[in-house]
Amino acid sequence: MSNAKKHYDFIVIGAGAAGCLTAGRLVRDHGARVLLVEAGARDRNPLIHMPAGFVKLLTNRDYMTFHRSAEHAHLNGRQPSIPQGKVLGGGSSVNAMVYIRGQARDYDDWVSLTGDESWRYERLLPHFVRLEGNTTFNNAAHGVSGPLKVSDGANLSDVSRAFVLAAQQTGLPFNADFNSGSQMGTGFYQTTTFRGRRCSGVDAFLAPVMDDSRLEIRTGTTVTRILIEGNTATGIEVQSGSQREQIKGGQVILTAGALVTPKLLMLSGIGPQKELARLNIPMKVDLPGVGENLQDHHEVPVVAFCNGRYGYFNQDRGWNQIRNGLQYLAFHNGPVASNAVEAGAFFNPDDASGAPSIQMFCLPTVYLDPDVTSTRATYGFTLNSCVMRPKSRGRVSLQTADPNATPIVYPNYLQHPDDLRLSIAGLRRAERIMRAGPLADIVERIVLPDESALGAETAASDEALAEHCRRTVKTVYHPAGTARMGADHDPMAVLHNDLTVRGIQGLRVFDTSSWPTIISGNTVATTYAVADRGVSLMMGETLPGEPTQRDSVAESPPVMQVL
Numbered sequence: 001m002s003n004a005k006k007h008y009d010f011i012v013i014g015a016g017a018a019g020c021l022t023a024g025r026l027v028r029d030h031g032a033r034v035l036l037v038e039a040g041a042r043d044r045n046p047l048i049h050m051p052a053g054f055v056k057l058l059t060n061r062d063y064m065t066f067h068r069s070a071e072h073a074h075l076n077g078r079q080p081s082i083p084q085g086k087v088l089g090g091g092s093s094v095n096a097m098v099y100i101r102g103q104a105r106d107y108d109d110w111v112s113l114t115g116d117e118s119w120r121y122e123r124l125l126p127h128f129v130r131l132e133g134n135t136t137f138n139n140a141a142h143g144v145s146g147p148l149k150v151s152d153g154a155n156l157s158d159v160s161r162a163f164v165l166a167a168q169q170t171g172l173p174f175n176a177d178f179n180s181g182s183q184m185g186t187g188f189y190q191t192t193t194f195r196g197r198r199c200s201g202v203d204a205f206l207a208p209v210m211d212d213s214r215l216e217i218r219t220g221t222t223v224t225r226i227l228i229e230g231n232t233a234t235g236i237e238v239q240s241g242s243q244r245e246q247i248k249g250g251q252v253i254l255t256a257g258a259l260v261t262p263k264l265l266m267l268s269g270i271g272p273q274k275e276l277a278r279l280n281i282p283m284k285v286d287l288p289g290v291g292e293n294l295q296d297h298h299e300v301p302v303v304a305f306c307n308g309r310y311g312y313f314n315q316d317r318g319w320n321q322i323r324n325g326l327q328y329l330a331f332h333n334g335p336v337a338s339n340a341v342e343a344g345a346f347f348n349p350d351d352a353s354g355a356p357s358i359q360m361f362c363l364p365t366v367y368l369d370p371d372v373t374s375t376r377a378t379y380g381f382t383l384n385s386c387v388m389r390p391k392s393r394g395r396v397s398l399q400t401a402d403p404n405a406t407p408i409v410y411p412n413y414l415q416h417p418d419d420l421r422l423s424i425a426g427l428r429r430a431e432r433i434m435r436a437g438p439l440a441d442i443v444e445r446i447v448l449p450d451e452s453a454l455g456a457e458t459a460a461s462d463e464a465l466a467e468h469c470r471r472t473v474k475t476v477y478h479p480a481g482t483a484r485m486g487a488d489h490d491p492m493a494v495l496h497n498d499l500t501v502r503g504i505q506g507l508r509v510f511d512t513s514s515w516p517t518i519i520s521g522n523t524v525a526t527t528y529a530v531a532d533r534g535v536s537l538m539m540g541e542t543l544p545g546e547p548t549q550r551d552s553v554a555e556s557p558p559v560m561q562v563l
């Protein structure tokens, strides 16, 4: 049937984390007719579903878009790349599955920036809880019956265990649950997995409605712009191969991720007037904030070689590969069930009892950006320190008006002196952990950065570590903030606080672009919570945690008693 004859209530652009939740909820809870358009392919590759498999996909152009950034003069001309998922499920199909919700103060910042109390953590908590199917924790902070499965790591390597023990020796308390309200300490990450398999946005939110005739999913189809008549979004233009086509629909929801959503807004005439004029794109609304405010978590590594066969080096080769593969097929555990980022820590180098400002990831392998080639492949591990609330701000702009061109991405890592200072503090903490038992027992030597710079606390060693940061800083794959919501008087706000686009009817943004600031920790849990709230607001649902009309009637005392 031709699409010209079909009617969709909603068109969702991009089947990533936010897109899957949005489309799934609209069909399941509202019986809506939804078209979900995804540039990437179906998620049929088995590597997507076995947790360790994503490591193999990170360099695969069939499943990832590599957003190579512009040259950064302050990073010695480096052009850090930000790879993003390009497949059904988007980031949720290729990510490391670490489940973290951030800190309550992150959302307090959102309230300050938007002037809207409903973005406070307490008000988002019911969304996190109702989406979650935790297999370990069952309390006020966690849900157990939601579709997004969250489990303890199915395999913990010797390196991860030694890391958590060593981190405690440096004074960090063991934290059994980083999402209970306090992140401080060290422990093992919970993951969006179930019985040794990834639980992506597709598994959690699309699978239950996959056979519903009201849902149409078009993969391998790239949205080139949003159609706007007057000041109303009326549909989209798409491209499959060399074919372009226009599709009309009731309302349009943008969930193409923080690097593409601003690009599509600009290609549709929504963005900074000067930028649109430069590319001869007819302007619909002048919104100077589109593409600005890019925030991304970044990390810097300390790498150690091991004095024995520790960690996951070589586990994907030869006999190891056969044994691990068979173990996984038979029992859904072993190294293939590992998400590769099993353990970590949260701490504040400026104030030991203050809110954590750094998240550390322990990787039981040597893992660096492709342009950092100063180590060889061997048994070893990497401690990455990530600044959780970076102060640097970057931007996304258009190279050309050609929708097939990737946007110019400028993450601007380490531009703010505080981000560099905290990154250096993270390196020093990583070294202390590597020198503490029992991790110290398996370290042959620290190979990156220079050991002497790590040990000394002098201006010269600070500069040596700063240089290491500039040379190795890499993305944690969490871009956000490029079409942010904000208060009415805020000229840089792109969205109203209900996630509708300013000046255009029938157009919303539910992905990480909408966040005013990035949250403290991995981003997918919050992506789902925000999109869930977006659907609730759009559909006029009673928001979870708030009284329904029926509840308030039931709660009022019976009339007879009052009389």
Ligand SMILES: Cc1cc2nc3c(=O)[nH]c(=O)nc-3n(C[C@H](O)[C@H](O)[C@H](O)COP(=O)(O)OP(=O)(O)OC[C@H]3O[C@@H](n4cnc5c(N)ncnc54)[C@H](O)[C@@H]3O)c2cc1C
Binding pocket: 013, 014, 015, 016, 017, 018, 019, 037, 038, 039, 040, 058, 083, 084, 085, 086, 087, 088, 089, 090, 091, 092, 094, 095, 096, 097, 098, 099, 100, 221, 222, 223, 224, 255, 256, 257, 258, 260, 476, 477, 478, 479, 511, 512, 513, 522, 523, 524, 525, 527
């Ligand atoms: C390698 C990697 C590791 C990560 N690890 C973790 C982790 O361990 N824990 C965690 O919490 N978070 C992690 N993240 C981040 C998390 O996955 C993202 O924050 C989340 O997926 C963002 O969701 P989104 O809906 O905003 O965008 P995405 O999930 O990126 O979805 C955007 C979708 O839109 C599609 N699209 C883009 N342009 C178009 C177009 N023009 N037309 C049609 N479709 C289009 C894309 O192909 C993609 O499928 C990781 C991300 C990556 C890439």
